[in-house]
Amino acid sequence: AQTVTQSQPEMSVQEAETVTLSCTYDTSESNYYLFWYKQPPSRQMILVIRQEAYKQQNATENRFSVNFQKAAKSFSLKISDSQLGDTAMYFCAFILSGGGADGLTFGKGTHLIIQP
Amino acid sequence: GAGVSQSPRYKVAKRGQDVALRCDPISGHVSLFWYQQALGQGPEFLTYFQNEAQLDKSGLPSDRFFAERPEGSVSTLKIQRTQQEDSAVYLCASSAGGAITEAFFGQGTRLTVV
Numbered sequence A: 001a002q003t004v005t006q007s008q009p010e011m012s013v014q015e016a017e018t019v020t021l022s023c024t025y026d027t028s029e030s031n032y033y034l035f036w037y038k039q040p041p042s043r044q045m046i047l048v049i050r051q052e053a054y055k056q057q058n059a060t061e062n063r064f065s066v067n068f069q070k071a072a073k074s075f076s077l078k079i080s081d082s083q084l085g086d087t088a089m090y091f092c093a094f095i096l097s098g099g100g101a102d103g104l105t106f107g108k109g110t111h112l113i114i115q116p
Numbered sequence B: 001g002a003g004v005s006q007s008p009r010y011k012v013a014k015r016g017q018d019v020a021l022r023c024d025p026i027s028g029h030v031s032l033f034w035y036q037q038a039l040g041q042g043p044e045f046l047t048y049f050q051n052e053a054q055l056d057k058s059g060l061p062s063d064r065f066f067a068e069r070p071e072g073s074v075s076t077l078k079i080q081r082t083q084q085e086d087s088a089v090y091l092c093a094s095s096a097g098g099a100i101t102e103a104f105f106g107q108g109t110r111l112t113v114v
Helices: none
Strands: A003-005 A010-014 A019-021 A024-026 A032-039 A046-052 A064-069 A074-079 A088-096 A110-115 B005-007 B010-013 B019-024 B031-037 B044-050 B053-056 B065-068 B075-079 B088-095 B109-113
Touching: A003 A088, A010 A019, A019 A110, A024 A074, A032 A064, A032 A074, A046 A064, A046 A074, A074 A088, B005 B088, B010 B019, B019 B088, B019 B109, B031 B075, B044 B065, B044 B075, B075 B088
Parallel strands: A010 A110, B010 B109
Antiparallel strands: A003 A024, A019 A074, A032 A046, A032 A088, A064 A074, A088 A110, B005 B019, B019 B075, B031 B044, B031 B088, B044 B053, B065 B075, B088 B109
């Protein structure tokens, strides 16, 4: 079974700073997808960024970027120029490609607080 | 619709009561997923539909949990004889493809069993 570990239960930074959220995962497979989801107090999960394991280039979406280290099974999220609206729970998630699982496996989440 | 809609937003049930949670996915989305999110935890996969076919129900915690999507659109998650450990947020998500494509989540139903 695949596992996803987020070792930072909570992080707090000042507005405009850069913050990095950690995620590690465990799998013996080589083809999979990784995701970061944001969950604000409204509870609605929102996709932040997606990475395909076969792609060596790190995904980026505006202020959000990842550092994907396949050999180390690490998938960290970097948020640049953090904004108050970035305050939320952030979940790292994993799924095998090509069958074997139909649902995402999530970590326990990191509560990110952006201070004004 | 514009997004995934779940109802009710909140449900309080007495232990032993049956409950039904509804999910309206984004129109045209083939795939539909149910997740259970306990307090302070990440979501855990319950079940997956492709159109009206339930292809994976490996995450359902017991035979008290039942899900259906009879016409390939709206889905209902039913919990029979609710127990206190069933208290959680139940999230529904839909996607145009399978789980490797972007899943759009609803706001969930918070179930409290007293």
